[in-house]
Amino acid sequence: NAGVTQTPKFRVLKTGQSMTLLCAQDMNHEYMYWYRQDPGMGLRLIHYSVGEGTTAKGEVPDGYNVSRLKKQNFLLGLESAAPSQTSVYFCASNTPGTSGNTIYFGEGSWLTVV
């Protein structure tokens, strides 16, 4: 009963380093999303994908890249990490029109950039 799985769960980076967050879903969902959560700001959409091989920018895409090479995976990359990217990152997935349009979230990845 995995649902949406994010790895790693915790990471500390130095400014300028790169890293990739992996999101995997086993529900055969078409759409996948990356959000970041910051205190007092709720969740903001970084990038999303409406299908394998497609990606689109969300509300706060700068400094991030994504790829959806396989339907079940959605990768979020930071090429040169900055302290402003210290945040909690959530992956989510769904297929609109199914399961009551419910969007399922992963448990989050805590990233600190020093």
Added chain:
Amino acid sequence: AQSVTQPDIHITVSEGASLELRCNYSYGATPYLFWYVQSPGQGLQLLLKYFSGDTLVQGIKGFEAEFKRSQSSFNLRKPSVHWSDAAEYFCAVAPSGSARQLTFGSGTQLTVLP
């Protein structure tokens, strides 16, 4: 573009008391409306959602919410709060016809006193 306002940053109630968390949205048509709960260090769990039909929606854990079109509101209620309800609560909206992009409110932190 849609927006969501949760006017109360922090609410404190005593165990057994009733609870109402406010949510107001701005959107041209009737959107999809959601309430999520996030316990410390955890991901987001869907409490309930409204797409159409009966404006009073029942969710998990004894929560309910009422959609009021005239007030552009979707307030969350619970008649008797339990200590385990202490968490952060997020209201979210998505364009009607698609759950593709959720816009979240900034959240309301609930503290429950014994």
